Amino acid sequence: MAARFTRRTTLGTLTAAAGATAACGQQPAETQPGGSVQDLTGTRVEYWASWAPNHPEEIARLKVMENFSTQNPYGIKVEPVLAGGASPVNMDKITAAMAAGTPPELVNTYNFHLADLFIQGATVDVDAQLKGNAEWKRARPGIYPNIANALTWKGKLFAVPSHNSFFLMYYQPEALRRVGLAPPPRTWGWDAFADYLKAAARPAEGIHGYNSSWAYEYWGMFLLNNGATILSKDGTKYQLNSPESLQSAEWELSLVKAGLQKAHDGSPSGGYAELLPEAKVVFQLAVPNRVRRWLPQGLRPGVDFGTCFYPLGPKNTSRTNVSHGTAYGFAAFKDKDDRKVQARLLAGLWAARVDSGLIFDRDGGVPPSYRHIVEAPDFQAEAKKDAEFWPFYEALPNYIPDPNFPRFTYSKGPINEQLQAIWAGTTSVKDGLNEAQKLAQPVLDEALRR
Secondary structure (H helix, E strand, C coil): CECCCCCCCCCCCCECCCCHHHHHCCCCCCCECCECHHHHCCCEEEEEECCCCCCHHHHHHHHHHHHHHHHCCCCCEEEEEECCCCECCECHHHHHHHHCCCCCCEEEEEHHHHHHHHHCCCECCHHHHCCCCHHHHHHHHHECHHHHHHCEECCEECCEEEEEEECEEEECHHHHHCCCCCCCCCCCEHHHHHHHHHHHCEHHHCEEEEECCCCHHHHHHHHHCCCCCCECCCCCCECCCCHHHHHHHHHHHHHHHCCCECCCCCCCCCCCCCCHHHCCEEEEEECHHHHHHHCCECCECCCCCEEECCCECCCCCCCCCCEEEEEEEEEEECCCCHHHHHHHHHHHHHHHCHHHHHHHHHHHCCCECEHHHHCCHHHHHHHCCCCCCHHHHHHHHHEEECCCCCCHHHHHHHHHHHHHHHHHCCCCHHHHHHHHHHHHHHHHHHHHHC
C-alpha cells in the first residue's frame, strides 16, 4: 500500500502491504445516513496519525484507513496526516490546530483525551450521527459493554471503538520448569503466587520472583483482582484507600520485605526494568504487543515467555480475572457539512469489521473492541494460533478501561508518587494511600464539574 499524506505531513510516505486483510469476504453496508452512496463520492477525510508512524498500533490504524479508502463503496478517500507527538499527557498539536481554526477531521487516541475533545464541543455524538445507519445498527451491539462505557460521557458515545491495550502477567517458563512447576492456573490465588515465587526465585543469582515499578497500572492489577475497582461504580469517587486497596498494597509490600519481589533501589524510579528478556525475573506485568515483539524473527532468537493471569485476592469472591488499560476509538470532529461528518464516521466504523480486527491483532498487537469480531470463526482460527496472545482475548470481556475523565493521567502523578514512597519505605501503606486519595480526588471533581 502506498498511503498518500497531506500538506501537513512532515515525515514523508509510509509504505505497507495492502489487500491481505480482505480475505474475510465481508461486504460493507449497503446504506448510510445522509443520502445515497453517490452523495459521498469524492469526499476526503484527513485522519491524524497522532503517534509515530512505526508504532505498531499506528501502523494498524493506518492499514485500516487504507483498506477503507480502497474498499468502501461510498467513494470516500482517507488522507493520513502524520501529526505525531501524542502521549497520555500531550495533546499539544491537536489543541494548537483547534485554536488556529484548523482542527483535525478524524483522530484515534486515548479514551480520556477523546472525552476532553467531546466535552469541549469539538467532536460529535456517534449514536446521534449514525442513527438509522444499517452498518452501525449491526456493529453497535457487538461493542464490549465496558469499552462502550469508557468511550461514553454522560450518556453520549464520543468515539467509534477500535482497539484496546491492557495488562496480564508474563512468566519465565524455564524458571518454572527447573523447579517442577506447571504454568499457573487461571484462578490461582495470592498464596499460590507466593509459593511460586518462593520456589522459582533465586535472589542470590539475580533472578527475582516478581518485578514491579509500584505504579498505578501495576498495583492496580492486584487491586482489581482483589475484587475492587479504582473508581466508585458511579465514577464520581476514587477508592484508593478502600479496605481492598489497603489490603492489596500491604500484601504486595510483604512480598518486597520477604525478598520475593525486587526491592526499591533508592533511585527516583525505584530501579524498575523489564527483566524477563534477560531471564532475570520469574513473573512480570504483560503488555499485549510484547507478544509480537518477543517472538523469534529472522536471526533474532526471541524471548522465552508465557502469558498467564494475575492471582486472585481473597476479596475476589466471584473468582473472576480482571484487567485494566486504555480503550481507543475514532472520534469525528464537527463540521457544517454533514456529508463530511458522515464520511469521517464511516471511516472509523471500518474498525468494526472482522478483517480490521485481524489487522489490530496481527499488526498492532492489540485486541479489537467488538465481541462479534472475536467470536467470528475466521478471526478465532487465526488468533488462536498464538497461544501466548489468546489469554488477552479470554480477559477481554472483563477488561476495565482507564477512567475517561479529562486529565485522568494527571491524577495518576500523585498516586504513583505515593506508591513509590510505600515501596521505598518512606511512608506507610495507610498514610500513602490516604494522601493519594486526597490529591487525586480533586482532579476528578474538577473534570465532573466541566
